[in-house]
Amino acid sequence: MHLGLPEEIDPSLFRYLPQGVDISRIGLNLSGELHLDMWVLPLSPKQAAAARPHIRSVQVVQSQYAGVDAYLSFVPPGATLCDAQGVHDIPVAEWILTAILASLKYIPFYVRLQATGDWNHRIEAEKLYLGTHPGAQPMTPPALQDELTGKTVLIVGYGSIGRATEARLKPFDVNFLRIGRRRREGVESEDRLDDLLPHADIVILLVPLTEHTRGFINAERLAAMKQGALLVNAARGPVVDTDALVEALHAGRIQAVVDVTDPEPLPVGHPLWSAPNLLITPHIGGSSPGMMDRVMRLIGDQCRRYLVGEPLAHIVQDGY
Numbered sequence: 641m642h643l644g645l646p647e648e649i650d651p652s653l654f655r656y657l658p659q660g661v662d663i664s665r666i667g668l669n670l671s672g673e674l675h676l677d678m679w680v681l682p683l684s685p686k687q688a689a690a691a692r693p694h695i696r697s698v699q700v701v702q703s704q705y706a707g708v709d710a711y712l713s714f715v716p717p718g719a720t721l722c723d724a725q726g727v728h729d730i731p732v733a734e735w736i737l738t739a740i741l742a743s744l745k746y747i748p749f750y751v752r753l754q755a756t757g758d759w760n761h762r763i764e765a766e767k768l769y770l771g772t773h774p775g776a777q778p779m780t781p782p783a784l785q786d787e788l789t790g791k792t793v794l795i796v797g798y799g800s801i802g803r804a805t806e807a808r809l810k811p812f813d814v815n816f817l818r819i820g821r822r823r824r825e826g827v828e829s830e831d832r833l834d835d836l837l838p839h840a841d842i843v844i845l846l847v848p849l850t851e852h853t854r855g856f857i858n859a860e861r862l863a864a865m866k867q868g869a870l871l872v873n874a875a876r877g878p879v880v881d882t883d884a885l886v887e888a889l890h891a892g893r894i895q896a897v898v899d900v901t902d903p904e905p906l907p908v909g910h911p912l913w914s915a916p917n918l919l920i921t922p923h924i925g926g927s928s929p930g931m932m933d934r935v936m937r938l939i940g941d942q943c944r945r946y947l948v949g950e951p952l953a954h955i956v957q958d959g960y
Contacts, residue, residue, distance in 0.1 A: 641946055643939075644674060644695070646682040653932060656940035660947055670694045678702060678946060680939055685710045700952065702942055704935050705926070706801070707876060708956055709849040721956040722942065726800050727934045728926035733804035735925045736844060736874050739897040740809075743870055744786040748919050771892050772868035772917060788812045794836055795819065797846030797875060798827050805844060814842075837864045842872065849876035850958075859884035862894060870895045874925050877902030882912065889915040899925045 641660065647667040654663065664674060666682070670691050678700040681688050692714045701721045703711055708723050715721045742748065746765050753761055766782040776783075791814050795802045798818040806816060817836050823829040828836065837843065843865060847853045857871070857880040865871070873880055877900040888894050897919040898912075904923065906912055912920065938953075945952050 641677040641943060642675065643943060644676040644679040644698075645939075646680060646687070648682075649680075649932065649936070653936040656936045658940060658944045658947060661943050666691055678943065680704065681711055681714065685714075688714045700942070700946060702939060703956075707848050709876065720952060722952055722954045723956050724935060724938055725954040727931065727938055729800050729804040730930065731928040732801050732874055732925040733808050735899060735921070736805050736872055737808045739872055739874075739899070739919065739921070740788060740842060740870065743895055743897050743919055744788055746785055768917070772895055774867065774892070788814065790814065791841040792817060792839055793842045793844065794840035795844045795846065796833065797821075797848070799846065801874070802844075802846050805846075834861065834864060837861060838866055840869060841866060842870045844872045845875040845879055847875050847879060849878055854878050855881050857881065857885075859887070862888040865894055867893065868895065870897065872896070873898040873900055876900050877904045886911045886915050889917050892917070897921075899923055 642662050642664065643657070644664045644666050647665040649665075657663070664676065666674070668687065668690060672694065673696045674694050675696045676698045679695055679698045680702045681704060682691070683704055688711060695716070698716055698719050701711075701715045701719050703721070703723045704727070705711075706723050706725050706728050708721060712721070746768055749765055749768060750762075753759075762784060763782055765784045766778060769783040769786060770776050770778065789812050793809060793814045794817040795805060796819045798820040802818065809816075817840060818827040819830055819833055819836065820827040821830070845857065847856065853875075855878065859881060862871075862881075862884050871880075871885075871894055873896070877898075880898075880902070882902045885896060889896060895917040899921045900923055901912060901920070903910075906920070906922075912918065942952055944950075
């Protein structure tokens with residue numbers, strides 16, 4: 641079989657490919673026609689757009705990402721698109737755990753406090769708790785952090801990353817609610833979201849971006865969340881209505897931590913940068929040293945399946 645790989649992939653990782661695979665390394669200066677059996681999409685949609693006019697006869701298009709919303713237009717008619725489900729489970733699940741703990745322990749506040757070099761202002765941390773819990777009274781000792789143990793966590797988009805996230809949260813003795821694409825044992829369908837939102841202390845978003853999930857968390861659903869609840873967006877920025885999120889944060893209705901935004905990248909001066917009760921990271925969730933090793937293991941397995949006529953893994957249907 642003929643495999644097209646982005647030229648930036650380290651050749652040492654070709655060891656995961658089976659015998660019988662001819663490799664074409666595809667860079668920015670591709671010219672002429674390139675006939676492939678399988679095309680591994682580059683990480684950049686712009687590079688994919690530049691290469692697409694030169695790709696011919698491709699049967700399988702393999703993404704390096706679990707989310708493929710930015711790449712659907714590059715799949716030739718009749719070709720099979722596969723995502724990279726499982727590749728990002730470890731770093732994204734670890735990011736989610738870190739994000740939750742950082743938010744509940746008010747780490748951004750304490751980092752700012754460290755920069756001032758003045759320990760005495762630590763008492764102001766209690767304002768963060770009181771600000772999102774109307775009716776709560778100042779405590780003795782003061783509430784200088786919150787706790788994860790005992791919280792109810794709603795995972796919206798319960799796939800492989802959701803399962804990996806749950807495994808890392810279990811030691812904290814939290815309660816789980818789960819929503820998936822369809823109902824199954826222990827997992828509710830998406831039509832139960834409005835019923836479950838008011839019961840969750842932490843809402844984790846892991847759904848793919850489709851026309852159905854665009855604006856999925858809107859003003860009404862933000863209003864339905866428990867007062868002071870934490871929203872964690874590790875999915876795609878447009879899954880959440882940005883204007884509604886900014887408004888809910890300023891109103892002290894919820895807290896949030898996001899690795900994705902709409903727009904993205906987030907421009908200088910955007911209201912999200914200065915919104916209260918919000919922690920932002922710049923879409924780093926899947927980027928870790930182990931990523932490409934897992935990507936090439938997956939590609940090697942897909943090539944093996946193709947060569948022996950086995951069904952491919954992680955075929956994308958209806959956008960995900």
